[in-house]
Amino acid sequence: METDPHIPRPAIIRDRIEETPTIFTLRLEPEGHSPLPFKPGQFNMVGVFGLGEVPLSIVSDPSDVDFFDHTIRIVGRVTGAMARLGPGDRVSIRGPFGNGWPMDESRGRDIVLVSGGLGCAPLVSVVNYVVRRREEFGSLTVLHGVKNPGDLFWKERLSRLNEQEGTRVFLTSDEGGAGWEGAVGPVTDLIPNIPVTLRTTAKICGPEPMMLSTVRKLRDQGIPEDDLWVSLERNMQCAAGFCGHCQLGEIFVCRGGPVFRYAEIKHRLGIRGL
Ligand SMILES: Cc1cc2nc3c(=O)[nH]c(=O)nc-3n(C[C@H](O)[C@H](O)[C@H](O)COP(=O)(O)OP(=O)(O)OC[C@H]3O[C@@H](n4cnc5c(N)ncnc54)[C@H](O)[C@@H]3O)c2cc1C
Structure with missing residues (x-):
């Protein structure tokens, strides 16, 4: 299993929730391997292929080991492109990064x-x-x-x-x-x-x-x-x-x-x- 958080891996979007007209939540399931363990307050670099990646906090619970949830506000290029994605689409994911809350x-x-x-x-x-x-x-x-x-x-x-x-x-x-x-x-x-x-x-x-x-x-x-x-x-x-x-x-x-x-x-x- 790949354990290096610096290597981008594909993840499939399993679910999408509309929170407000400009905020949505994506549930990402890394493909072919389990998500690495994380702590509240850590973040992933989530990418749209061909466009770039952005840091996003992980909002799901560390005991839910099969997926990451990310709540995203549409701000610009990458988050705007993410807003057009839905279940079945793929993104790239690197992480988790950062120290998290104590x-x-x-x-x-x-x-x-x-x-x-x-x-x-x-x-x-x-x-x-x-x-x-x-x-x-x-x-x-x-x-x-x-x-x-x-x-x-x-x-x-x-x-x-x-x-x-x-x-x-x-x-x-x-x-x-x-x-x-x-x-x-x-x-x-x-x-x-x-x-x-x-x-x-x-x-x-x-x-x-x-x-x-x-x-x-x-x-x-x-x-x-x-x-x-x-x-x-x-x-x-x-x-x-x-x-x-x-x-x-x-x-x-x-x-x-x-x-x-x-x-x-x-x-x-x-x-x-x-
Ligand atoms: C550790 C960390 C965790 C983060 N967690 C989340 C998260 O959970 N959810 C989330 O939606 N965002 C989060 N962000 C912010 C997110 O990374 C940015 O909104 C994103 O990088 C913007 O990328 P873009 O390509 O869509 O916008 P760009 O095209 O890069 O920027 C478009 C315009 O928006 C401005 N801009 C960029 N970022 C922000 C911002 N944060 N607020 C206001 N204006 C901005 C730029 O200056 C530019 O004028 C986090 C950032 C960090 C550093």
């Missing part, structure tokens, strides 16, 4: 997840992971913000989580609208209302200004910087720490990240041009 360190702790826009994708994997292993974790609080109500996917599923003991989901949209039942405003406005204990650890994903503002508010709530984790999004091409597209100072986000303890990365964030 789920072992989070065991037994209260977890806060804060996400903005499709920054949700790396955190969806954490939601799946915790929900499947509910007794291994403390409380789960999910704060998710979108630009407008139409951007929200997984609404039903996220709302249903509220029925689980110890789990709370708060949704907000920058713009309100007919039928919108969540809050209106930035996701950071939700933070002062969340329960924080000495064993709270937070995972954050979204645009960098949103993550920095989230970190400030979580710190104000008393969560130490060592317990704040961020997932960074950078342009990536090789995913193996060679090409330098994702370089942040001396760090390659593809290899050293994309998940970082905030205290360890804070001096490199928010610096224009770095």
